[in-house]
Amino acid sequence: MEPLIEVRNVTKTYGTGDSAVTALRPTDLTVLPGEVLLMCGPSGSGKTTLLSIMGAILSATSGSVKLLGQEIVGIKESRLPDIRLANIGFIFQGFNLFPALTALENVEVALTLKGLSKSAARKRAQELLEQVGLADRTKHHPADLSGGQKQRVAIARALAGDPKIILADEPTAALDSQSGQLVMETLSTLARDRGRAVVIVTHDSRVLHYGTRMVHIADGRLQEQAHGAQQSHQMEHEGVTA
Amino acid sequence: MTTLAWKNPFHDKVRLAVTLTGIVFALVLIIVQFGLFLGFLDTTANVVVRSGVDLWLTAPGVPHVNGAAAFPEKRRYKALAVDGVERVERFALQFSQWKLPAGSQESVQVTGFDLDGGMGGPWNIIAGSIEDLRGEDTIIVDQLYLEKLGVKGVGDSIEINQRRARIVGLTQGIRSFTTSPYVYTSFKNGQNYTLLKEDETYFLLVKAKPGVDLQKLKADLRTAIPDVDVFTNDEMRDRTQSYWLFTTGAGVTTLMGAVLGLLVGIVVVAQTIYSATVDHIREFGTLKAMGARNSYIYRIIIEQALISATMGYSLALVAGWFVAKSSETGSAAILLPPEMAVGLFFLALAMCIVASVFSIRKATAIDPAMVFKG
Numbered sequence: 001m002e003p004l005i006e007v008r009n010v011t012k013t014y015g016t017g018d019s020a021v022t023a024l025r026p027t028d029l030t031v032l033p034g035e036v037l038l039m040c041g042p043s044g045s046g047k048t049t050l051l052s053i054m055g056a057i058l059s060a061t062s063g064s065v066k067l068l069g070q071e072i073v074g075i076k077e078s079r080l081p082d083i084r085l086a087n088i089g090f091i092f093q094g095f096n097l098f099p100a101l102t103a104l105e106n107v108e109v110a111l112t113l114k115g116l117s118k119s120a121a122r123k124r125a126q127e128l129l130e131q132v133g134l135a136d137r138t139k140h141h142p143a144d145l146s147g148g149q150k151q152r153v154a155i156a157r158a159l160a161g162d163p164k165i166i167l168a169d170e171p172t173a174a175l176d177s178q179s180g181q182l183v184m185e186t187l188s189t190l191a192r193d194r195g196r197a198v199v200i201v202t203h204d205s206r207v208l209h210y211g212t213r214m215v216h217i218a219d220g221r222l223q224e225q226a227h228g229a230q231q232s233h234q235m236e237h238e239g240v241t242a
Numbered sequence: 243m244t245t246l247a248w249k250n251p252f253h254d255k256v257r258l259a260v261t262l263t264g265i266v267f268a269l270v271l272i273i274v275q276f277g278l279f280l281g282f283l284d285t286t287a288n289v290v291v292r293s294g295v296d297l298w299l300t301a302p303g304v305p306h307v308n309g310a311a312a313f314p315e316k317r318r319y320k321a322l323a324v325d326g327v328e329r330v331e332r333f334a335l336q337f338s339q340w341k342l343p344a345g346s347q348e349s350v351q352v353t354g355f356d357l358d359g360g361m362g363g364p365w366n367i368i369a370g371s372i373e374d375l376r377g378e379d380t381i382i383v384d385q386l387y388l389e390k391l392g393v394k395g396v397g398d399s400i401e402i403n404q405r406r407a408r409i410v411g412l413t414q415g416i417r418s419f420t421t422s423p424y425v426y427t428s429f430k431n432g433q434n435y436t437l438l439k440e441d442e443t444y445f446l447l448v449k450a451k452p453g454v455d456l457q458k459l460k461a462d463l464r465t466a467i468p469d470v471d472v473f474t475n476d477e478m479r480d481r482t483q484s485y486w487l488f489t490t491g492a493g494v495t496t497l498m499g500a501v502l503g504l505l506v507g508i509v510v511v512a513q514t515i516y517s518a519t520v521d522h523i524r525e526f527g528t529l530k531a532m533g534a535r536n537s538y539i540y541r542i543i544i545e546q547a548l549i550s551a552t553m554g555y556s557l558a559l560v561a562g563w564f565v566a567k568s569s570e571t572g573s574a575a576i577l578l579p580p581e582m583a584v585g586l587f588f589l590a591l592a593m594c595i596v597a598s599v600f601s602i603r604k605a606t607a608i609d610p611a612m613v614f615k616g
């Protein structure tokens with residue numbers, strides 16, 4: 001199977017000289033279609049940094065990153081937006097919805113970016129919100145939605161361009177347990193049934209069983225975790241809990 | 243227009259109020275300061291601008307229209323002999339003493355003009371007419387100064403330089419920059435009120451034949467009458483305006499006020515727009531993460547700035563119109579001519595766009611730490 005994400009020897013150093021911070025040491029990671037990869041690690045260990053590099057919004061200091069076989073390290077900055085638009089859906093801990101827009105309009109923005117006409121975008125946005133169970137909330141503004149509903153709007157928006165790769169940074173951290181389960185359910189279904197690669201940064205031990213694989217980062221170094229029941233046990237042992 | 247640009251400004255009403263207040267404040271400040279400046283320029287030289295004169299002949303070395311010196315009116319015949327001159331009228335403009343009914347004195351500027359030709363005469367007449375000035379010792383004053391001159395209106399009589407003067411008409415809005423109001427009368431009366439000798443005049447006003455090159459005519463008049471100065475109407479206006487502008491504290495203050503108003507206005511607008519844009523910085527970061535190109539983000543930011551500029555401008559124009567309107571009866575004119583209103587709109591647009599472009603750099607560099615923060 002062709003990997004959707006291939007990270008080889010990637011490092012990241014923020015700043016230069018005395019103030020330089022090494023956030024990632026040489027890192028390798030491959031994510032295949034259908035995988036739900038969980039990324040865990042203490043605060044400041046480099047999780048967001050790695051996720052941002054995989055999502056083409058942060059440039060690696062060295063190494064190689066391929067998305068769907070295409071190298072993105074060293075290419076022109078102006079080509080990155082199109083690569084993100086075509087391949088990547090982001091989900092954020094803080095939802096990052098547009099507060100002035102309704103749920104429907106929030107999803108429409110992503111579709112019009114993709115080049116859909118206004119009316120086609122409206123129709124498709126409606127369908128996407130139905131898929132995440134929000135058919136009756138399309139006219140609501142984010143302020144009038146619960147955290148779980150907001151995150152589902154954000155998921156509908158991330159899925160709008162039908163991306164092969166979904167990158168989520170702490171998507172359940174701000175949600176109650178039940179909403180968190182629902183969000184994870186949606187994301188893992190997507191990977192399993194539609195062959196997407198889903199990478200989730202999480203501290204949330206309640207959702208670990210949704211992962212098909214888990215990596216652990218500490219101090220910018222990535223370690224593959226043995227898969228199985230002991231992983232959540234081990235995390236709790238490290239004091240990494242929700 | 244993008245949905246986001248259209249809806250963002252209206253989403254947070256408080257934010258919108260703050261933004262609009264900033265823009266309206268800045269624009270009204272500019273309107274008032276520039277309006278005062280334009281009003282100043284207009285007031286200093288209104289009698290020149292509205293005179294209908296082509297060329298002014300003055301005694302040598304007269305610095306501006308309010309600083310005339312007497313010279314022989316015989317020069318008129320020499321001027322009439324010059325090719326291209328249609329007519330030449332005598333004109334008196336000189337300070338004189340107006341005796342209030344109560345007995346105290348006010349300084350006025352007696353303006354004696356040729357009733358037949360009419361050059362240099364009053365405008366905006368709201369009571370009586372120029373014809374009424376044919377009567378003996380008759381004058382027209384502006385209603386702005388009735389109180390200052392201690393009179394009620396048409397029919398009142400007072401004394402100018404110990405000669406009787408009867409008000410037969412009123413004008414509206416003929417301001418004087420000096421503290422001495424203009425008093426319109428016939429040239430003949432003007433001679434008496436200003437103690438001008440029978441064979442003297444303060445100015446000779448030349449009307450050229452249609453299509454005559456004024457610069458050439460000016461040169462010809464100089465050659466024909468070497469002992470007078472010749473100015474085109476624009477030159478007389480500029481001399482008068484710059485005299486009052488640069489030799490009086492009030493002029494320099496008004497000019498500085500206009501420049502400062504513009505600078506402060508620009509800074510306030512820039513600040514307001516900048517902070518309104520920075521407020522949405524996380525949304526722009528999100529858009530970029532979603533795959534929006536920089537051009538799309540520029541577009542939203544500029545569209546938002548245009549919305550703010552247009553709304554702020556509309557409100558400011560209404561406020562400015564009221565300010566200008568109420569100044570008509572006040573002691574200082576604040577002018578808001580259509581050219582200024584149009585210019586201000588483009589200024590508002592330019593300020594908003596430039597300010598938002600400055601905030602764009604910040605908005606288009608996505609910091610993952612910002613978009614991913616909880």
Ligand SMILES: Nc1ncnc2c1ncn2[C@@H]1O[C@H](COP(=O)(O)OP(=O)(O)OP(=O)(O)O)[C@@H](O)[C@H]1O
Pocket residue numbers: 014015021022023041042043044045046047048049050609611
């Ligand atoms: N823009 C930046 N400039 C300088 N240093 C940065 C920047 N962003 C992150 N860092 C540093 O890089 C390291 C890794 O940060 P990163 O945000 O990837 O951690 P994280 O694992 O996501 O942490 P958290 O769980 O708290 O979100 C940290 O030491 C952080 O201080």
Ligand SMILES: [Mg+2]
Pocket residue numbers: 047048049169614
């Ligand atoms: Mg992080």
